[in-house]
Amino acid sequence: MTSEEHTVSLVDVLEEDEELEEEASAVLAGSDSDHCSYPQGYVKRQALYACNTCTPKGSEAAGVCLACSYKCHEGHDLFELYTKRNFRCDCGNKKFTSVQCKLNPEKEELNTGNKYSHNFFGLYCTCNRPYPDPEDQVEDEMIQCVVCEDWLHGRHLGGVVPECVELQEMICDACMSRNPFLWTSAAPLAVPSVGSTEAEVKEENGGGEAAEASNSVPCKDEEAGGPSCKRSRLDSSEPDCRLKEIQAACQNRVQSGAVFWLSGWRSKLCSCATCKKTMEEAELSFLLDESDTVLAYEHKGKTNEQRQQGHDPLMSALDNLNRVQQLEIIHEYNDMKTELKDFLQRFAAEGKVVTPEDIRQFFEEQQSRKRQRVNTGQFYCS
Ligand SMILES: [Zn+2]
Ligand SMILES: [Zn+2]
Ligand SMILES: [Zn+2]
Ligand SMILES: [Zn+2]
Ligand SMILES: [Zn+2]
Ligand SMILES: [Zn+2]
DSSP: HHHHHHHHHHHHHHHHHHHHHHHHHHHHHSSOOOOOOGGGGGEEEEEEEEEEHHHOOBBBOEEEEHHHHHHTSSOOEEEEEEEEEEEOOOTTTTSSSSSOOSSOOOOOSSSTTTTOOOOGOOOBBBTOOOOTTOOSOOOOOEEEEEEOOOOEGGGSSSSOSSGGGGGGGOOOHHHHHHHHHHHHHHHOOOOOOSOOOOHHHHHHHHTTTHHHHHHHHOOOOTTTSOOOOHHHOOOOSSSTTTTHHHHHHTTOOOOOOOOEEOOOOHSOOOOOOHHHHHHHHOOOOGGGGGGGGGHHHHHHHHHHHHHHHTTHHHHHTTTOHHHHHHHHHHHHHHHHHHHHHHHHHHHOOOTOOOOOOHHHHHHHHHHHHHHHSSSSTTTTTT
């Protein structure tokens, strides 16, 4: 990414509503911005970056941790991958021919447990496009699949995106079809699928539980992914399996399109011995773990952030201010946030790029205003 694009993305972060701003800092705050995460091994969830300068398309995919993105790939063209699970930092390993990791040079050649996708080359969705996509005029949100962790366009999910989508976890059509037993759990635990026209869908979507029944499809043996209804009714060997209960009750749903799960669904998945084993074999055990969610990670990030106010992504962009200014900004950050946002938004509205000079000027103006407002000395006693 060029420095211009960096500045624009800072504006992007700040110009959106408070919610998005919080979200962005939560993604970063859950990860360490000073220490390479490599010694921790495969981290449960962390912010990740791919470097288009070091490992461009055509080379082997690699991902680096937050701290390495700052310290080892400064000024490089980075793809922001948001968070991914069970990943070990690749920075400087065999995949990197020109860069050495400054933070943790002692690494194995490869991290064989890492999973890679086209995201590591800046491509997303089943349509394999960059984001933002200069050739795409359609306004559409990108939603991350909790299984493959790819980001998909709402319109490429093979179904209708429910409202309040940010509160729901989504599993894409491909991942559902790879793990057909999930369709069974989806019948009671997910937003009902609506196979019909979009107009109908919009009306029914808010319906929640009520809509569920009307959208269930009749249970037919040849349609059900797992054992048939008849067989499950007769099979009483494991009466505690919720999956079998669902099948016995002939609850079913249309088996196509992405699935949006209702909140708390992970804890309601059946975790009987058989289902646990099925999940393990499918490498989906993380679905039984509520702390695997992005929400849980962000919550952890918010808690961390309160402990270490200095580690704001904004602060790293303002590194070249002197120490007194920095300290003051940390203290006054909350007060000033709105004003800084307004300031940056003016540039965004005019399509102008913010330079470090502009930022410096902004803070100088802020300080002179503050000096008038506040009794002298208060901010400058040393
Ligand atoms: Zn690292
Ligand atoms: Zn790099
Ligand atoms: Zn590094
Ligand atoms: Zn797409
Ligand atoms: Zn998926
Ligand atoms: Zn079960």
